[in-house]
Each structure stands twice: as C-alpha cells, then as structure tokens.
Amino acid sequence: MLSAHSVQIIKSTVPVLEVHGVTITKRFYQLLFTNHPELMNLFNHANQKQGRQQTALANAVYAAALHIDNLAAIIPVVKQIGHKHRSLGVKPEHYPVVGTYLLMAIKDVLGEAATDDILNAWEEAYGIIADAFISIEKEMYTEAHTQAGGWEGFRAFRVERKEKESEVIASFYLVPEDGGALASFEPGQYISVKIDQEGAEHTQIRQYSLSDASGKSYYRISVKREDGASDRSAGQVSTYLHNHVDEGATLWLSAPAGDFTLNTADERPVVLLSGGVGLTPMLSMLNTLVERYPERPVTFIHAAQNGDAHAMRLQVNQLASKHPQLSVYYCYGKPTSSDYIQQHFHKEGYIDLPWLQTVIPEKNAAFYFCGPTPFMATINHSLRQWGIPESDIHFEFFGPAASLEQSTAQV
Numbered sequence: 001m002l003s004a005h006s007v008q009i010i011k012s013t014v015p016v017l018e019v020h021g022v023t024i025t026k027r028f029y030q031l032l033f034t035n036h037p038e039l040m041n042l043f044n045h046a047n048q049k050q051g052r053q054q055t056a057l058a059n060a061v062y063a064a065a066l067h068i069d070n071l072a073a074i075i076p077v078v079k080q081i082g083h084k085h086r087s088l089g090v091k092p093e094h095y096p097v098v099g100t101y102l103l104m105a106i107k108d109v110l111g112e113a114a115t116d117d118i119l120n121a122w123e124e125a126y127g128i129i130a131d132a133f134i135s136i137e138k139e140m141y142t143e144a145h146t147q148a149g150g151w152e153g154f155r156a157f158r159v160e161r162k163e164k165e166s167e168v169i170a171s172f173y174l175v176p177e178d179g180g181a182l183a184s185f186e187p188g189q190y191i192s193v194k195i196d197q198e199g200a201e202h203t204q205i206r207q208y209s210l211s212d213a214s215g216k217s218y219y220r221i222s223v224k225r226e227d228g229a230s231d232r233s234a235g236q237v238s239t240y241l242h243n244h245v246d247e248g249a250t251l252w253l254s255a256p257a258g259d260f261t262l263n264t265a266d267e268r269p270v271v272l273l274s275g276g277v278g279l280t281p282m283l284s285m286l287n288t289l290v291e292r293y294p295e296r297p298v299t300f301i302h303a304a305q306n307g308d309a310h311a312m313r314l315q316v317n318q319l320a321s322k323h324p325q326l327s328v329y330y331c332y333g334k335p336t337s338s339d340y341i342q343q344h345f346h347k348e349g350y351i352d353l354p355w356l357q358t359v360i361p362e363k364n365a366a367f368y369f370c371g372p373t374p375f376m377a378t379i380n381h382s383l384r385q386w387g388i389p390e391s392d393i394h395f396e397f398f399g400p401a402a403s404l405e406q407s408t409a410q411v
Helices: 004-012 014-035 037-042 045-050 052-066 071-088 094-113 116-146 232-244 276-292 313-322 337-342 353-359 373-386 404-408
Strands: 155-164 169-176 190-195 204-209 219-224 250-253 270-275 298-304 326-332 366-370 393-396
Touching (some): 004 014, 004 116, 014 037, 014 052, 014 094, 052 116, 071 190, 071 204, 094 116, 169 232, 190 232, 204 219, 204 232, 204 276, 219 276, 270 276, 270 373, 276 298, 276 313, 276 366, 276 373, 298 353, 313 326, 326 353, 353 373, 366 373, 373 393
Antiparallel strands (some): 155 169, 169 219
16 A cells, blocks of 8 residues: 555646656657667557657556545556557566656656655555556456467467458458467457568557457458558558458457447447447447347447448448348448439538437437547537436547547547
C-alpha cells in the first residue's frame, strides 16, 4: 500500500501532469528506444510518429495520479491496456525497464521541480501500479493458453481464403497450420498479427478485429488498405497484407483479446453503428446476434463514402432478408451515380441525431459503435444529447484510446 505521504505528493503533481504529461511521455519513449531498441518490436511505429501512443500513455499516467488514493477506480483501464499488452507479448520483466525511463523522463522534463521527494513517491507509486498490471496480465496469459484451443505467444496460421470486400478492404480467412482447435472469442475482440518483412529493421505488430462470429473453423479479419496515409508507416502492414499476402501464406497470430465485447446477458434491443472499416467488430456482433440470440431486435447502421468503399453490403443485406428482427440502414457521404440508381443507401451526408431518431425504434437499447474518431465523437455526442445513459454506450478505438469528448469539438 502506498504511504500517505507519497499519496499526498503524487496528488500534488496532478496539475503538472495535466500540462507536461505528453512532453514527459515523449521523452520517455526517446529514452526507452535509445537504450532498448529491441522494444521497438512491440510498438506500433505509426502511433509513435503520430503522437497517439505518447498521448495515451500521458492520459494513463494522469489518471493514475488522479486516482492514486483509489486505484480500484482505474482497474477497467488497466484491464483494457492489459488486453493489448497480452496480445503484444509484454512481459513482467519489461516493467522495471519502463519504470526506470519514466522516472528519468519526469526528471528531465521537470528539472529542479522534480525533487527527490517527488521522484521517490513516483517510484513507489509506479511499483504498485506495475504490480497491478503484472497480476492482471498474468491471469490473461494463463487464460489465453489454457482455454480450449488456446495458445501462448504467436501461432502460425495459413490464409485459407482471401476476398476483396470493397475498393479498400479485403478479408483474410485464417486457419491454424498445426490443424489444432481454435480458441473461442467474444464478439468485438481482436487478434494481433506479427509481420517480419524482409529487409525491415523491426517486427511490426497490428491488431485487427475479428469480423465473424466465434465457433467457425477459421478466424476472419477484414483489413483496410491504408496506402494513402500521409505517414508511410501508418499503412505499412495493411498494404503488405493486401499486396503480398495471398492464399496459402503464413501469418503469426496471438490469441484473441480485447474488452470491447457484446453483452450477451442483456436481452434488450441492440444498435450497432459503424463508420468505414469500423464495421469489422460490428459484423462479429451482428453475426453472433442473428445466429445465437434471434429474440433480440438489432438495428445495424453503417456509414461509408459510397458503394465502392462499402464492404460486406451484400452479406449484411442477405442477413436482413433472412432475419426479420434485423433492420439495416446505410449512410453515404458522397454517393456515386450507381448508388442513386441502385438505391444502395438510405441517407446522404452524415449521420445526425434527428435521422437516428427516425430509424432507431427503441431508445431503451444497448448502443455499440466503432469507426474513425470524428465519426465516433459525433455518435457519442448525439447519443448523450438524446439522453442515452453512459452505461448503454459502448465504443472501441482502433489504436491507443483517446477522448471522444475532446474530439467532439473537432467535428
């Protein structure tokens, strides 16, 4: 347990972290990767270059300081990060290394303001927080490899089938090369794919949502090709998968992870909202609902640029034709002439609250959404404006978590 003196000191640093948090975490990663370049194999390089990882870590450190006298309050965040750590292969021995350079970064950025008392308090606090992560992740590692069909680390999978779903999205159907069983997963979870490209300095690991229901003979991921990204590394893995990974190729996967999951115990109606490739976890939830919970009404709403960029439309429409409890609506930002002729969409432009209120039949429902951050900020704002309780609003970020409340102002 953290001493009362250390709690008081940590609490006093909260305003400082609010101002200098990102500067501290930027310095931390500089020190970490300079002294331990092998750890670059565990991190998404694009998130590093875009500053998303630094901001996410700064938010986590700030939350830890804010709730240092009640760490139980941040356990949900610890578990969320723990899922990612387990899927990447973060181990207990990494935590002392991180602690060393985090304290060095605090000292470097704050200078003389980082007194011995402050550094000692943060060292004590970090040890307790690290122990919480290690304990939770130990349970996750154990569950991942001891469950039926589970495994430890990364396992070889063969691309059994590759299908083009739209101009920019392709699906990969993956089966274990060892012919063994597949671990089940919760709808909404993801797997990590490890790529070792010839000539590349570091391994690349990316998380991709599983886009079908559990219980199949395969895992399916549906990947958007990010070849137009301003930062080349942002699309390095996705373009590699699209351009170089064909049927018969081998991919290395860690066991399913993630805490953005469908609450199957809830018997109320479900509303699934997605933008772009954010439809992948929604498809897993949708397929699970129609296959196993046909008594729950489902409203599926998807936003895309146009019909050319809209993936899996035929699959979803076929489900709607077979399952009367499923209602489907599409919103296109820039429809093509073909979209108008074939009536592919229900709304032109962007999703807004007045339109949502006309297509969602029941306000007392569970709402799940995923997509680009501006899309999610808009949906989040609309649902809160409508009076949907926070407990009924569930969303997933692709990459390090951010703040939807801060993003709303940018929409």
